Amino acid sequence: MDMITAPKRNPRVLVVEDGITMRMFYRDVLEGAGFEVEEAVNGLEGVERAMTGSFDLLVVDINMPKMDGYQVIRTVREDPALWRVPVITISTEDKEQDALKAYDAGANFYMTKPVRPKDLEEMARLLTGTAIK
Amino acid sequence: MTIPLAQPETAISDEEFAKFCEFFYRKTGIMFDAQKKYFAGRRIIDRMDKLSCPTFREYFATIRFEASGAEMQRLVNQMTVNETYFFREDYQLKALVAGILPELAAGRSRGKPIRLWSVPCSSGEEPYSLAIYVLEYWPDADRHDIEILGSDIDSAILADAAAGVYGERSLQRLPPDLIRRYFSRVKDRGYRISEDLRRSIDFSQGNVVDPQFMRRFRDIDVIFCRNMLIYFDDRSRRETIEAMYDCLSPGGYICLGHSESMSRISSLFQPRKHADSIVYQKPAR
Amino acid sequence: MALVRHTVVATADDVPPDRDDWLADLTSDEASIRRRAARALAEMPDAVPVLCAHLANEQSLSVRSIILTGLIVHKSAAVVNGILPLLASEDANLRNSAIEALQQMPDEVAPHVETMLTHPESDVRIFAVDVLAALAHPKVPEWLRHVVTNDPHVNVCAAALDALAEAGEPDAIPALEGLAERFWDVAFIRFAVDAAVRRVRGR
Numbered sequence: 360m361d362m363i364t365a366p367k368r369n370p371r372v373l374v375v376e377d378g379i380t381m382r383m384f385y386r387d388v389l390e391g392a393g394f395e396v397e398e399a400v401n402g403l404e405g406v407e408r409a410m411t412g413s414f415d416l417l418v419v420d421i422n423m424p425k426m427d428g429y430q431v432i433r434t435v436r437e438d439p440a441l442w443r444v445p446v447i448t449i450s451t452e453d454k455e456q457d458a459l460k461a462y463d464a465g466a467n468f469y470m471t472k473p474v475r476p477k478d479l480e481e482m483a484r485l486l487t488g489t490a491i492k
Numbered sequence: 493m494t495i496p497l498a499q500p501e502t503a504i505s506d507e508e509f510a511k512f513c514e515f516f517y518r519k520t521g522i523m524f525d526a527q528k529k530y531f532a533g534r535r536i537i538d539r540m541d542k543l544s545c546p547t548f549r550e551y552f553a554t555i556r557f558e559a560s561g562a563e564m565q566r567l568v569n570q571m572t573v574n575e576t577y578f579f580r581e582d583y584q585l586k587a588l589v590a591g592i593l594p595e596l597a598a599g600r601s602r603g604k605p606i607r608l609w610s611v612p613c614s615s616g617e618e619p620y621s622l623a624i625y626v627l628e629y630w631p632d633a634d635r636h637d638i639e640i641l642g643s644d645i646d647s648a649i650l651a652d653a654a655a656g657v658y659g660e661r662s663l664q665r666l667p668p669d670l671i672r673r674y675f676s677r678v679k680d681r682g683y684r685i686s687e688d689l690r691r692s693i694d695f696s697q698g699n700v701v702d703p704q705f706m707r708r709f710r711d712i713d714v715i716f717c718r719n720m721l722i723y724f725d726d727r728s729r730r731e732t733i734e735a736m737y738d739c740l741s742p743g744g745y746i747c748l749g750h751s752e753s754m755s756r757i758s759s760l761f762q763p764r765k766h767a768d769s770i771v772y773q774k775p776a777r
Numbered sequence: 778m779a780l781v782r783h784t785v786v787a788t789a790d791d792v793p794p795d796r797d798d799w800l801a802d803l804t805s806d807e808a809s810i811r812r813r814a815a816r817a818l819a820e821m822p823d824a825v826p827v828l829c830a831h832l833a834n835e836q837s838l839s840v841r842s843i844i845l846t847g848l849i850v851h852k853s854a855a856v857v858n859g860i861l862p863l864l865a866s867e868d869a870n871l872r873n874s875a876i877e878a879l880q881q882m883p884d885e886v887a888p889h890v891e892t893m894l895t896h897p898e899s900d901v902r903i904f905a906v907d908v909l910a911a912l913a914h915p916k917v918p919e920w921l922r923h924v925v926t927n928d929p930h931v932n933v934c935a936a937a938l939d940a941l942a943e944a945g946e947p948d949a950i951p952a953l954e955g956l957a958e959r960f961w962d963v964a965f966i967r968f969a970v971d972a973a974v975r976r977v978r979g980r
Contacts, residue, residue, distance in 0.1 A: 378939040379514050380969035387968065400518055403755035403763065410765045422903070424877065425759045427869040440765075451903060451932040472932050473965040508979045515943055549946075549979060556944060559883050559913040605781060623780055637781040692780035703816065708785050726881065730846045737839055738812060759870070760839055 370487045371395045373412060375405030375431060376420040376449070381472075385418055385479065392480045393489065402426025406434050409441055415487045418479075421450040421461070429464040436465035445486035449474060503540075504533050504548045512536070512552060520568060520722065521753030535570040539563070561725055572751055574719050576617045578624075578658075579665040581718065583769050584747045585621065588714065589630040591766025592745050596713050597632055599743075605637035609709060609739070610716045611700060613642030616653030617662060618716060619693045620685050624666075624674055641709070643696045650695050656685035701728050706735040713741055719749035721757065733758045743776040796821065803827075808837040815840055819847020829859025838870060845874050849881045857885045864893070864904045876907050883914035890920055899930040906933060910940035918944050922952045931960055935969065942973040949977050 372394045374385045386396045397412060399405035403425040409417060417435065421428035428448050435441045448466040450457055461469040468482050483489070504512070512532075513524045524532045536551065543563070545551040555564045579585065588608075596606055608626075610619040619642035626633050644650050659682040663671055675683040698705035700720075715736055721729050736746060737760050746761060748754060754761055754772050761772035794802070794817070802814035815831075818824040828844050835841050848856045863875035879886050886908065893905035906924060909917050921944060924937035934956055941949050957970040 378936065379518075380939045380942055380972050381935070381965070383972050384965050384968050399755075401755055403759055404521070404753065407753075407755060407763045407770045410763060411768065411770060422869070422907075424873050424907075425755055427873070429869070434762075451900065473935060473963045476964050505980050507975055511943060511976050511979075553946075557913050557915055557917070561913070605783065607783075627779060633779050636779075638779060639781055639783045641783075641785060689780070692782050694782055694784050696785055704787075708787055727846070727850065730842070730849075734812075734839070734843050734846060738809065758842065759873075760842055 369393055369395045370415040370489050371397070371413065372416040372418060372483065372487075373397050373399060373405065373408055373414045374418045375399045375402065375408075375423065375428070376418070377401055377423045378420075381420070385474075388476045388479050389418075389483060391476075392483060394483065402428065402431045405431050409435055409444070410438065414444055416483055417444055417446045418483070419446055419448050419466075421448055421452070421457075429460060432461070432464040432466050447479070447482055447486065503537055504529075508548050508552070509533065512548075515552070515556065516571075519564065519756065520751075521756045522571065522751050532571065535567070539567055539570065565723070565725060568722060572719070572722060576614050577662045577665060578617050578621050580617065580621070581750050582621075582625070582665070583767070584716070584718075584771065585625040585629075587747075587766035587769040587771055588622070589626060592714060592771065593626070593630050594632070595766075596743070597636055600636065603637070605639045606714075607639045607641065607712045608714045608716070609641040609643070609712045611641075611643040612717075612720050613644050613650070613653055613695065614646075615649050615658075616642065616656060616685075616693070616695075617658070618642070618718070619653070619695075620656065620674075620689055622716065623689050623692060624670060628670065639694070640692065641694045641696065641712075643698055643700075645697070645699050647697045650697055653693075654690065654695055656690045658682050658685070700732045700735065703735065706739060709739040711741050712739045713744050715740065715744070715746045717746060717748060719752065721748065722752050729757055733760065737761075737774060740774045742774060744774050746772045746774075748772070796824070800827065803831055808840055811835070811837065811840045812843050815843040815847065819844065819850070822851055822853075825851055825853065825855050825859060829856070832859075832871070833863065833866070841871065841874055845878045849878050852882050852885055854885055854888075857882060857889060861889060861893070864908075865898070865901050872904065876904060879908045880911040883912050886912065887914055887916065890916075894920065894924060894928075899933050902928065902930070902933045903936045906936040906940060910936075910943075918946055918949060921945065922949050925949075925952045925956045931963060931966065934960070935966065938966070938969050938973050942969075942976040945973065945977040947978055950974055953977070 372389050374382055374396060376382050377400055382398050389396050397408060399408045402423045405419065419428045419431050432446055435444060445467045447468045447470060448461045449470050449472060451472050453471050458469040467486055470478060509529055517523050540551045555567060608622050610622060613619050619640050623640055626638060642653060657678055663683060674686050674689060678684045700706060721732060761774060763770050764773045799814040799817045802810050805811050818828055828848060832841060832844050860875050860878055863871055866872045894902055896902050909920055921937045921941045925934055928934050938956060953970050953974050957967055960966040
C-alpha cells in the first residue's frame with residue numbers, strides 16, 4: 360500500500376550569536392542535520408528575526424551586545440506568538456547558577472562552549488521532534 | 493597614481509567578499525548576497541581607486557582600522573540609494589494605521605492630539621504621505637486630532653515641501669483616485685498637493701544633533717526617521733536616538749528606514765511587530 | 778477632528794542651572810530629569826569622575842546611554858579608567874555598554890590592553906577580546922595573535938580567533954594553526970581555525 364505523505368518542510372532554526380566563526384560552526388552542524396538556518400548577530404536582532412520569521416528552534420548565545428541571551432529568551436517567552444518555541448542557550452559559563460538562570464528565563468536547554476557538534480545536533484533534533492535519518 | 497579599474501570578480505575573491513559582507517553587515521545591518529557582488533564590488537573598487545589601494549586587503553584594513561570611521565561612512569553613502577517619493581516603504585504606513593494608531597488611540601483621552609513627526613521630511617513626500625495614508629486608511633482618523641510635523645536641516649528643501657509641487661515620478665506609487673483627491677495638476681510643473689494638506693503640516697527647520705532644537709519636540713507619538721541615521725557617524729547617531737527618546741511620549745514609536753537597524757544603534761527601544769513589520773517602541777515606563 | 782496644525786515653537790531658555798543643581802538632579806527619582814542632568818554634566822570635563830561613579834548605580838538604560846555618549850566624547854584616560862571596572866560587572870547591559878564605549882576610544886584603551894588580557898578571570902578576558910573585536914587600533918591583530926598563542930582558556934582563544942578572522946593578516950596563520958594543534962580535540966576550534974585561516978588568507 361502506498362503511503363501518501365505530506366511534503367515536509369525542513370525545520371527552521373535561528374542562530375543568535377555575535378561571533379562569526381561560531382555562527383558558521385552552528386550553521387555547519389545544523390544544516391548537516393537537515394535544518395534551515397538563519398542568523399542574527401546580536402540579541403536585539405535575534406528578537407526581531409524571531410518575531411518575523413517562523414522558527415522551530417532558537418539557539419541563543421548568552422553574552423551578546425545590545426541584548427543578552429537571558430533577555431532574548433524572556434522577551435520571546437512573553438510574546439504570545441513565540442512563547443512556545445524551544446530555545447537552546449549556549450554560554451561560556453560553567454556554573455550551576457547560570458544554568459538555573461537560563462532555565463528561569465525560559466530556556467529548554469543549556470549548553471556550554473565549546474559546543475560538541477553531536478550534542479548540538481542531538482538536542483536540536485530532540486527539541487524539534489526531528490527524527491534521526 | 494591611478495590603478496586600472498579591475499573587474500570585481502577578479503579584484504575581490506569570494507572569500508574576501510564574504511569577509512567584507514560580514515563586516516558591513518555587522519556594522520550596518522545591511523546584507524549583500526552573491527547577486528549583489530557586482531554592485532557592491534564596483535563601488536568598493538571605485539573607493540579603492542580613489543584611495544589608491546592596490547589590493548582589497550589594504551582597503552579592508554583601512555575601513556577596519558580607521559578610528560574616525562570616515563571611509564566607512566563614504567562607503568555606506570555609496571552603497572545606499574536614497575530617493576524620496578510618495579508612499580515610500582509603505583509597509584510602515586500600513587503598520588501605522590493597522591497597529592500603531594489603534595493602539596495609541598485606545599489609551600487616548602479625547603482632545604489629546606496624536607502627534608506624528610517626519611524627520612528628515614526632505615521635500616515633503618513623507619509627511620504628506622502620512623497625512624494621506626492616515627486620512628484614507630485609518631477608519632478612526634475623524635475621531636482624533638492628528639498633528640503632523642515635518643523637520644529638515646535644509647531650508648531650501650523645506651520651502652519645496654511647503655510649496656508641495658511634485659513630478660510624476662514622485663507620485664508613481666499613488667493610486668489614481670488618491671492623486672485626483674489630493675493633487676491638482678500644475679501646467680509644466682507636475683502636481684500640487686491640496687492647500688488643505690499643505691496648511692495642515694507644521695514644517696520646521698533645524699538640526700537633530702542640536703539639543704536646543706530637539707527640546708522643542710515633546711509628547712511625540714510616532715517619529716518617522718527614515719534613511720537619515722545610516723549616514724551619521726556613531727556619535728551623532730547615538731545623540732540623535734537619545735534625543736528622540738526624550739521627544740517621544742512613553743509608549744511612543746520610532747520607525748527607521750528599511751536599510752537601517754535599531755539593533756546596530758541602541759537598546760533603548762523595544763521591538764514590536766505591527767502588520768508584519770518591526771517598529772520600535774519607547775517603554776511605557 | 779482629523780488633521781490639526783500645531784506650530785512647534787522654540788521655548789525660552791530658563792536661567793541655566795549650575796553644576797550643583799545638575800548634580801542634585803542626577804539623583805532625582807525621575808529618569809527624564811536625570812537624563813537632562815546627565816546631558817548637561819556630560820559637557821563638563823571635570824564631571825567625568827562623578828558621571829563614571831554614577832554609572833555603576835544608575836538603573837535606567839536611557840540615563841546610562843546618555844552618560845556613556847558623553848563620556849565617549851571626552852575620550853580621555855580618566856574616562857577609560859572610570860569605565861574599565863564595569864567590564865567585571867554582573868549587569869550584562871552595563872557591561873555591554875562599557876564594551877561599546879571602550880570600542881570607541883582606541884588610543885585611550887591601548888595602554889590598558891595588556892592588563893585586561895591578563896585578568897585572572899577568563900570571562901573578563903573574553904570581554905577584553907570583545908573590545909578588541911571592534912577596536913580601530915593598528916595593534917589589534919598583534920594583541921589577538923598573542924591571546925591565541927598564549928591564553929590557557931579555550932573560550933578566550935575562541936573569542937580571539939573569531940576576531941582575528943576579520944582583523945587578521947596572513948601573518949596570523951601560524952598562530953591560528955598553533956591553536957588548532959593546542960586544542961586538537963575540540964571540534965569547534967578545528968572548524969573555526971579553518972574558517973579563520975581562509976578569511977585571513979583571502980581564499
